[in-house]
Amino acid sequence: MDLNYSAADESFRMEVRQWLTANLPADLQHKVLNHRRLGREEMVRWHKILAKKGWVAPGWPIEWGGTGWNATQRHIFEEECASAGTPMILPFGIAMVAPVIMRFGTEEQKRHYLPRIYDCTDWWCQGYSEPGSGSDLASLKTRAVRDGDHYVVNGQKTWTTLAQHADMMFCLVRTSDEGRAQEGISFLLIDMKTPGIIVRPIIMLDEDHEVNEVFLDDVRVPVANRVGEENKGWTCAKYLLGHERTGIAAVGRSKRELAFLKRLAREHHKNGRPIIEDPLFAAKVAQLEIELMALEMTVLRVISSEGAQRGPGPEASLLKIKGTEVQQWLTELMVEAVGPYAMPFERDFLEGKAEHALDADAAPLAAYYFNFRKTSIYGGSNEIQRNIISQMILGL
Numbered sequence: 001m002d003l004n005y006s007a008a009d010e011s012f013r014m015e016v017r018q019w020l021t022a023n024l025p026a027d028l029q030h031k032v033l034n035h036r037r038l039g040r041e042e043m044v045r046w047h048k049i050l051a052k053k054g055w056v057a058p059g060w061p062i063e064w065g066g067t068g069w070n071a072t073q074r075h076i077f078e079e080e081c082a083s084a085g086t087p088m089i090l091p092f093g094i095a096m097v098a099p100v101i102m103r104f105g106t107e108e109q110k111r112h113y114l115p116r117i118y119d120c121t122d123w124w125c126q127g128y129s130e131p132g133s134g135s136d137l138a139s140l141k142t143r144a145v146r147d148g149d150h151y152v153v154n155g156q157k158t159w160t161t162l163a164q165h166a167d168m169m170f171c172l173v174r175t176s177d178e179g180r181a182q183e184g185i186s187f188l189l190i191d192m193k194t195p196g197i198i199v200r201p202i203i204m205l206d207e208d209h210e211v212n213e214v215f216l217d218d219v220r221v222p223v224a225n226r227v228g229e230e231n232k233g234w235t236c237a238k239y240l241l242g243h244e245r246t247g248i249a250a251v252g253r254s255k256r257e258l259a260f261l262k263r264l265a266r267e268h269h270k271n272g273r274p275i276i277e278d279p280l281f282a283a284k285v286a287q288l289e290i291e292l293m294a295l296e297m298t299v300l301r302v303i304s305s306e307g308a309q310r311g312p313g314p315e316a317s318l319l320k321i322k323g324t325e326v327q328q329w330l331t332e333l334m335v336e337a338v339g340p341y342a343m344p345f346e347r348d349f350l351e352g353k354a355e356h357a358l359d360a361d362a363a364p365l366a367a368y369y370f371n372f373r374k375t376s377i378y379g380g381s382n383e384i385q386r387n388i389i390s391q392m393i394l395g396l
């Protein structure tokens with residue numbers, strides 16, 4: 001196992017860095033680096049710029065637009081994007097439903113959906129969780145009943161991220177009550193404009209509209225929109241979740257945020273001196289940096305084993321737990337560093353419509369802190385990840 005970057009890797013890094021410098025729009029970069037919120041148009045704009053360059057889906061097979069980069073190059077690319085402050089590419093299309101369509105979809109589904117996912121013609125959302133079915137996802141109750149060449153879908157999904165913008169939803173539905181709960185689930189692709197779908201906002205702790213409830217009332221979905229066999233949707237669901245968890249560690253972004261935290265701690269004072277000079281605070285920052293370095297090494301180890309043709313397996317759970325703990329800890333220390341300056345959060349300021357602020361670095365941080373409470377819950381809660389580790393790695 002070699003964790004050092006080769007000369008070829010370093011020259012690849014320079015190529016990516018130079019391209020980002022020339023092509024990342026300054027307004028988007030400003031928002032990302034300063035913890036402001038991005039709207040649909042802004043996220044799609046960046047998606048399309050990357051798609052035009054051919055870099056929006058590095059992990060895809062080349063025939064569908066993948067770059068052919070190896071795992072280390074993909075890691076370098078993500079690191080450079082994070083360090084430059086690019087908007088994130090939403091995972092629901094590129095990283096989640098697309099691999100499922102490639103693996104289990106028909107040729108027709110591939111030809112129709114993959115190019116539209118690639119260039120963001122369709123914005124996707126994920127309809128897995130329901131009230132009462134989150135960790136215990138297989139208990140889901142949204143039902144699809146066959147009616148000729150359609151399914152009629154009734155039920156409710158919840159926590160559906162950015163469904164207010166979505167054109168399409170990939171959705172788990174119950175098509176049978178026979179056998180084990182996992183055996184009666186199917187995987188459907190639902191057009192959000194179909195009559196009978198209502199999307200209602202759930203406002204989060206940071207006052208942002210990021211998640212939704214989605215109600216389905218006699219929604220007619222063509223049978224042709226089912227991926228994989230009827231009642232075999234659980235196989236697709238599990239395949240997709242593995243892809244969801246590997247991306248969550250976000251080491252590159254945490255490295256950028258650590259540098260930001262250190263700057264905050266140099267510029268903000270407590271008892272007349274920069275808070276970074278407070279030994280207790282400095283020790284916390286040092287501990288966090290050690291955790292982050294250890295996480296980075298773990299990511300590189302996982303990548304190097306992927307290069308050796310072994311999938312990430314349950315290590316994805318480990319990365320999810322550690323990655324999200326580091327992210328949450330960063331936001332905690334940011335708020336601690338700026339104290340009361342973090343408190344006044346205002347929607348217009350966060351959305352970039354107002355440039356006021358007593359302290360522009362600090363003003364978004366309370367909202368940022370609250371927003372990041374989600375990371376240990378979504379993508380399968382961290383407690384569930386610990387269960388997976390204990391069963392699959394420790395053999396308990």
Ligand SMILES: Cc1cc2nc3c(=O)[nH]c(=O)nc-3n(C[C@H](O)[C@H](O)[C@H](O)COP(=O)(O)OP(=O)(O)OC[C@H]3O[C@@H](n4cnc5c(N)ncnc54)[C@H](O)[C@@H]3O)c2cc1C
Pocket residue numbers: 125126127128129130132133134135136158159160161211374377378379380381382383384387
């Ligand atoms: C911001 C956000 C965005 C989300 N986006 C989406 C989305 O786009 N699409 C989607 O389908 N879902 C989404 N989710 C839902 C997410 O996947 C679920 O919230 C998550 O799986 C947990 O389910 P739950 O909320 O029903 O909690 P529950 O499953 O009810 O769990 C409650 C608590 O009990 C613990 N717990 C449960 N079972 C066990 C166990 N066996 N052992 C130990 N502890 C256990 C959990 O860890 C948690 O702390 C999102 C959630 C959030 C917060």
